[in-house]
Amino acid sequence: MQRSVFFISDSTGITAETIGNSILAQFEGVQFEKHRLPFIDDAHKAEAAALRIKTRWAQSGDRPIVVNTMADRNLCDIVATSGALMLDVFAPFIGPLEDELGTRHSGAVNRSHGMVDFAKYEARINATNYALTHDDGMDVDYAQADLILVGVSRSGKTPTCLYMALHYGVSAANYPLTDDDLEKLELPSRLRAHKPRLFGLTIEPTRLAQIREQRRPGSRYATLKQCKWELEQADRLMRQAGIPSLNTTHVSIEEIASKIFDQFGIEKTMF
């Protein structure tokens, strides 16, 4: 079974897409063909969206689904003329919140992904710069680090650091365990000083070999034997040093970040 889904927003469409994906994931038997229509903020664009939805319906034979975060009722009504199933993301929550807070909602165009606060924005950008300059053991002055990820090459450290920086303004460095560290089973001294802020990433050997093979085909670095040895030694090293760790094989970047924050009691919210 297949269905077309349109995420429609007067802004970026990120909220519509995020909640839409979460809800749709609960219908495992259905294949959804997803479309994002952001910045639908006037009648002309709403009419074009409605036409597109109707066209898709005619082509596919199945009624499309709209996940909608537009604030303007008139625009919602225009899109609804398409005949699609309209799921309005905000509507169910506005009433209970108005009652609870004793105040009316502004009805303004969704501003949650607009940049409103320079200080918070700068925190994100600074953390991103931090992650870039402290990536892969390049700069090893960790005084400013909120946390430091350790692991073998290609265990997921860099994207995780970038994600934590971009979204949460968390300054995360990362250090790749070298063959030398792994042979000695010893943390380099510059890491030992920061033990309470260390977190380890591990991964299944076969998966690591796949990833490395893509990067350096036919290399010793990509052999299963080498991957196994590095991961076993890294596990041993982290256990000995008492560093918490996470196997990233079946875990998304978002989930890795959340688990790390949970471990360190970091409760920073997204910007």
Place this chain on the structure above:
Amino acid sequence: MQRSVFFISDSTGITAETIGNSILAQFEGVQFEKHRLPFIDDAHKAEAAALRIKTRWAQSGDRPIVVNTMADRNLCDIVATSGALMLDVFAPFIGPLEDELGTRHSGAVNRSHGMVDFAKYEARINATNYALTHDDGMDVDYAQADLILVGVSRSGKTPTCLYMALHYGVSAANYPLTDDDLEKLELPSRLRAHKPRLFGLTIEPTRLAQIREQRRPGSRYATLKQCKWELEQADRLMRQAGIPSLNTTHVSIEEIASKIFDQFGIEKTMF
């Protein structure tokens, strides 16, 4: 007016936080103190969460608000014993979708931010590596680029490229316009070949000067005069070359990315 809000999830809490922030942004007069409680996936953790919410209520005197994406009704009921206003994110949409699709939802723990698809995951990681190696004019072989951002130093190119890669698997390079390019008012030849994929980022001169001053205090690079000159020349160059551009001063990374995708007709959805 102030209120405590708890984003509660059996998984990362990203969906709860995203939709919660969007809804709360519509109540501008209220200051929300936000807490994220992810991975609440058993009765013990749910009880601890309820206790925390009750404690916060006792301290603040105001009834807390819970934005909830837990799938398990029993866990929801436990959290609800806190007495907080419960906003269940999925509940309003499951019924209409079950009717429309003629199938029951799985009721499974929210998996939308779990890694389920290695191919998609690899696309994100590969795009992130691409952005890192093609950042700041480092590698200028743009054959594989989905798009190339141009602009003066510190106009927001790097975080935007990383965001597009991490979230959408879009391979974006970026090229900083040099004083030489700006004096000649000419695109470097290696960019000219890729004109249909170029997009310009601009920024207000005072804001750029602030950002540069933070990075290199007291430098000529950070003077308002230099910033103004660079931005004026860059504007001229982009107009002459017919490159679309966006002023990023009051725009978040998310919004910049969405607008660029819109411009190029890229409809990739998030993973």
